[in-house]
Amino acid sequence: MSGNTSTHRMPSYLEYKGRYRGLAGWLLSTDHKRIALLYLYSQTFFFLAGVVMGIFMKLELIAPGQQLMQASTYNALFTVHGLTMIFLFIIPGLAASFGNFFIPLMIGAKDVAFPKLNLFSWYLFIGGACIILLGMFTGDGPPDTGWTFYAPYSLRTNTNVVLSVLGAFVLGFSSVLTGLNFIVTIHRMRAPGMGFFRMPLFIWAMYGTSWIQLLATPVVGITLVMVIFDRIMGIGFFDPAKGGDPILYQHLFWIYSHPAVYIMILPAMGAITEIVTTFSRRVVFGYKAIAMSSLAIAFVGYLVWGHHMFTSGMSETARLVFSLLTFLVAIPSAIKVFNWSATMYKGSLDLQPPFWWAMAFMFVFMIGGLTGLVLGSVATDVHVHDTMFVVAHFHYIVFGGAGLAFFAALHYWYPKMWGKMYNKRVANIGLLILFIGFNTLYFPMFILGIMGMPRRYYDYLPQFATPNFISTIGSWILGVGLLIVIVNLLRPKKVSQEEIDNPWQGRTLEWKVQSPPSLENFEEIPVVEHGPYDLVK
């Protein structure tokens, strides 16, 4: 690549004085990097709120019987925990924050294709979040339906379902517009010489994600509007008494919400690919296989939603078809894991914090993936459906997968984003404690599920006491680990400019510019002459 190495430093995007100063300089900025940080800070805030709710839920479950709260409070708490974590943290996830920051930088562009639309998407995100929050404190209180809003209960409960559903609907618009923006950016704004097969694999992952955001999100949008119409006008789309079908709701909801799992995990896999390649000091193994597996996951992910519904009462034929299709997703997912392993094989591994985070991701993601096969098979799913096994599985995938990858990406790109460096030793200690806490918290839930403990209850039978107690202890350890990690990131060390421009010897375009990048990223648009991971002097 040529024409992109700075000889003199420009004011960074953090220092740049534009038309607006101070807070307005952030809230009205159309710079993709500032918008990325707006997403990152708001998502982190919602994540921490979700963590606090989760710790309270585990505290309630420390022993049989009522401990801290009534059943209805617990129902509201797990609903709001789910809504916050799913819609406000992990669906925007790496895509909105790291995608926004790094897509233009990695493809050699000055910004995304539609900068104003980008800012508007963030406002929609915050608007949707505010509506959900409003739903918690107005009317008859926070919803108690679970984040899935399953009909017919969501049509009958007296809690404030309509506002929460409306909030999720608005958040959907934000997701669609972000996806559209990224697709156009990737198609139209790549630097000269950067063909599709010279794009970094994070960009491929973001490309697949963006298509899912664009095509799947409208389905849930319409479905949520149907719930509102059912509640307000009593139309009866999902009400059997009026000729409606509650299972239709589950179909429509999961047609979006299963691909949404890939909205969460695909960017995570993209970030892990970047990290594994950089710290293995090798050319990535199977570039095209990884790139195509991103698109394959995005496509096959559309066709497997029914595995959430094996016990819903849908037809036997559909259950078999969905079970078969579900197993197909394992193929592209495994391609990625095998290629990461092959990339590390005989590499000069550099054991820096982002690499350890990536390893932690791979370990828990494998457990999450393999237990997913138990749930993808009809015969075993009917035994553990709606038990704590499912809770453990999706926390291993969503928190252990997408969540840990979020932190891996944060530790990897931190010097690029803020031009500072954290304490690496403390970062490793924090990760170790968090990793121990994570497994102590969630692994007992697999055992509880197999023992038969149902999910979403504030109380349980005495035989479930010991694993629940261990799990609660795990939540405290995880909390301590998380606190160490975040405090460490908030207290960066002073290091020389050379150490932050490219501390990991990254080879993709974002590492060719100064840290933090200037407002328009590149002094002149680079010309790409080789693949993203080629070892070129």
Place this chain on the structure above:
Amino acid sequence: MSENKTHISSYGSHLLVLASLIALTIVTVAITSVQLGAFNTTAAMIIASTKAAIVLLYFMHLKFDDKIFRFMVTLVLLIYAVVIIITFFDYLYR
């Protein structure tokens, strides 16, 4: 790309499209009074799909755009069709 070959539709063709959409809407309403049993839904879906195709092709200029866009839209419609077909593995065999 299509920067250099912008297609401008005539008022006549727009009016024809508008007339077709209104006519098809009337047919949609009228057909509900015909007893077709389970095929009432099918008929309504066919009419709605025809209307959507007219909007896509003429109002949204897909007919006059590059092949790549037609290909992408067709791909999306195919995914949608597959989703519907899979859903009917439930409804037809329940």
